[in-house]
Amino acid sequence: MATALTPSRRTEVSTMSDESVLDVDGLTKHFVQNDGIIDRFLGATKAVQAVDDISFEIREGETLGLVGESGSGKSTTARSILRLDEPTDGRVAYDGTDLTTLSSRELKRFRKRIQMVFQDPASSLNRRKSVGQIIRQPMQIHGLYKGRRDERVDELMEQVGLSPEHSNRYPHEFSGGQRQRVGIARALAVEPEFLVCDEPVSALDVSIQAQILNLLNDLQEEYDLTILFIAHDLSVIRHVCDRVAVMYLGEIVEIAETEELFASPQHPYTRALLNAIPEPDPDLARDRKPLSGEVPSPIDPPAGCSFHPRCPDATEECRKVDPDLAQIDGATPGHEASCIHVESFDPDTGIQLETAARDRYAPSNFLHANPDQRETDADRLESVGEVQE
Numbered sequence: 022m023a024t025a026l027t028p029s030r031r032t033e034v035s036t037m038s039d040e041s042v043l044d045v046d047g048l049t050k051h052f053v054q055n056d057g058i059i060d061r062f063l064g065a066t067k068a069v070q071a072v073d074d075i076s077f078e079i080r081e082g083e084t085l086g087l088v089g090e091s092g093s094g095k096s097t098t099a100r101s102i103l104r105l106d107e108p109t110d111g112r113v114a115y116d117g118t119d120l121t122t123l124s125s126r127e128l129k130r131f132r133k134r135i136q137m138v139f140q141d142p143a144s145s146l147n148r149r150k151s152v153g154q155i156i157r158q159p160m161q162i163h164g165l166y167k168g169r170r171d172e173r174v175d176e177l178m179e180q181v182g183l184s185p186e187h188s189n190r191y192p193h194e195f196s197g198g199q200r201q202r203v204g205i206a207r208a209l210a211v212e213p214e215f216l217v218c219d220e221p222v223s224a225l226d227v228s229i230q231a232q233i234l235n236l237l238n239d240l241q242e243e244y245d246l247t248i249l250f251i252a253h254d255l256s257v258i259r260h261v262c263d264r265v266a267v268m269y270l271g272e273i274v275e276i277a278e279t280e281e282l283f284a285s286p287q288h289p290y291t292r293a294l295l296n297a298i299p300e301p302d303p304d305l306a307r308d309r310k311p312l313s314g315e316v317p318s319p320i321d322p323p324a325g326c327s328f329h330p331r332c333p334d335a336t337e338e339c340r341k342v343d344p345d346l347a348q349i350d351g352a353t354p355g356h357e358a359s360c361i362h363v364e365s366f367d368p369d370t371g372i373q374l375e376t377a378a379r380d381r382y383a384p385s386n387f388l389h390a391n392p393d394q395r396e397t398d399a400d401r402l403e404s405v406g407e408v409q410e
């Protein structure tokens with residue numbers, strides 16, 4: 022999708038600290054799948070390996086982007102962190118507390134601190150409630166702003182660029198961009214510390230995307246927010262993120278500071294995603310060759326490096342060795358990739374010793390938004406705990 026986005030504004034607005042606030046360690050989510058009655062009778066189940074043993078941290082005030090194709094596991098990662106999907110294994114510590122061990126009552130307290138903005142505002146907002154009621158509800162659930170909730174609704178609507186006079190209107194009376202502003206206002210209603218934004222602009226027109234991203238940047242500064250930002254479009258990621266983690270088939274294959282990842286991508290899959298960004302020069306666009314093959318099934322992922330069936334750099338060794346995510350020699354600390362053939366940086370200059378032929382990778386039609394159970398998720402988030410009037 023073409024965007025009119027400029028490179029990151031994060032350097033202008035970032036107030037990141039060195040302390041991590043979210044630590045994800047060995048997070049794994051496998052879905053059990055039974056194909057039919059006979060399979061169920063025989064107990065023959067298959068595991069869909071949606072997220073497979075991933076670890077990362079997010080520093081206070083930071084925006085970490087998770088990027089990858091549909092089916093890469095990025096949304097499941099977000100849902101597992103929030104326990105909308107119960108993790109199969111691993112630890113998710115927020116501010117030192119392991120969220121995976123909390124009771125539902127304890128989890129409610131943390132859901133005040135961690136809120137979510139969904140991809141499709143049309144389905145994540147309750148059609149039977151006015152936007153004022155929608156924004157008010159999290160305050161009721163968490164017992165906040167008693168006696169001045171209407172005032173707070175007006176304040177939030179103004180902050181996200183909506184007129185408070187429209188608080189009695191219903192979601193269908195707003196445009197897509199306005200509905201996403203309502204979704205953001207709802208998430209901010211309880212003054213969270215941490216936002217999970219799951220493809221918050223992918224359902225919007227290109228012209229509206231930059232407005233919403235700029236709004237998120239401004240609100241991050243105003244509310245001192247830490248953000249996990251999920252997108253399939255690297256140009257969107259570049260606009261808002263301090264660091265980027267690239268996911269493929271449930272694993273993180275590369276992670277780095279945003280500008281370093283764009284300047285010097287190391288994993289062949291990252292290069293393929295970068296080359297999928299539309300090229301305005303038709304001659305350059307014509308030179309690109311498509312990335313071959315389909316995304317393998319997460320039920321039966323390939324042996325060795327899971328990217329090898331599609332990787333132009335694959336060797337026989339790649340079929341046997343499953344590379345770990347590891348620091349790249351000579352690169353900025355924290356620039357890690359999982360590839361046995363990743364080129365090394367010159368330790369003195371930081372310059373890559375050998376640059377791969379990036380033009381072998383090309384835009385392809387493998388980037389799609391992943392429609393999820395947004396309405397169900399929103400309802401589940403809203404329904405945690407008793408409503409306190």
Ligand code: SF4
Binds near residue numbers: 288290326330336
């Ligand atoms: S390990 Fe091999 S198959 Fe995997 S990304 Fe690197 S070169 Fe490609």
